Amino acid sequence: MRSSRIIPSLILFLLLVFPWAFAESPAPSLEVFLGGGSSFSNSGSGTETLFPPCPVLSTCAPLSVRMTRSFPETVNPTVGARYRFTRHNALEASNSYSSYHFAVQPAGQSALAGYNRADVVSFNYVRYLSAKARVQPFLTAGLGINRFSGPKNAPAVVNGYVNADNGWRFAWNYGGGADLVLERHLALRVELRDYVTGQPSIITGTSHNFVPSVGVVFRFK
Numbered sequence: 001m002r003s004s005r006i007i008p009s010l011i012l013f014l015l016l017v018f019p020w021a022f023a024e025s026p027a028p029s030l031e032v033f034l035g036g037g038s039s040f041s042n043s044g045s046g047t048e049t050l051f052p053p054c055p056v057l058s059t060c061a062p063l064s065v066r067m068t069r070s071f072p073e074t075v076n077p078t079v080g081a082r083y084r085f086t087r088h089n090a091l092e093a094s095n096s097y098s099s100y101h102f103a104v105q106p107a108g109q110s111a112l113a114g115y116n117r118a119d120v121v122s123f124n125y126v127r128y129l130s131a132k133a134r135v136q137p138f139l140t141a142g143l144g145i146n147r148f149s150g151p152k153n154a155p156a157v158v159n160g161y162v163n164a165d166n167g168w169r170f171a172w173n174y175g176g177g178a179d180l181v182l183e184r185h186l187a188l189r190v191e192l193r194d195y196v197t198g199q200p201s202i203i204t205g206t207s208h209n210f211v212p213s214v215g216v217v218f219r220f221k
Helices: 003-017
Strands: 029-038 044-050 063-070 075-084 089-099 101-106 117-128 135-149 169-183 186-198 206-220
Touching: 029 186, 075 117, 075 206, 089 135, 089 206, 117 169, 117 186, 135 186
Parallel strands: none
Antiparallel strands: 029 075, 029 206, 044 063, 063 101, 075 089, 089 117, 117 135, 135 169, 169 186, 186 206
């Protein structure tokens, strides 16, 4: 898949552009952050023909089902940790949650709710463009996994159209932001990321979830 080659190429490009990054004096620092943001995503839809179970000696007609999905524009939390092994370079692990709408609509019937959340676990490389000023902009890119899920009693799950979750799947993200250092152990972080993954169920194409966020960073040395 073409998208799976973009992030490694971007990280390699950053390392080649800044070859002195790993020659810097060590500046180990652990950061824990908590933030929140909104989800702005491209919606998707698809149609599938299903063959429901039939009683013995009975004939059942195939069932046409339409599936739709979207991220509502709501505030969603992100938690994680970032390890700055030099002033300009860091590694990050994070977990973000987004509320989610996934509906199944059999032909001639009302829509049935399915998945209602999306979880993303990400592992990122972070390149700080400035490390001495109070405002420290950065770029980031990384790989991870995501999962769409919903309650077991959701109508689309109870009726057998989808499982309670679609399992963990490959995902990646990229973006940028800036830290505003308030004091030695506290900073304010603003950023924008695009979380990219495949659509759930039979919906085709790529899902882009743009997430602007703001959060608090606790810094330890």
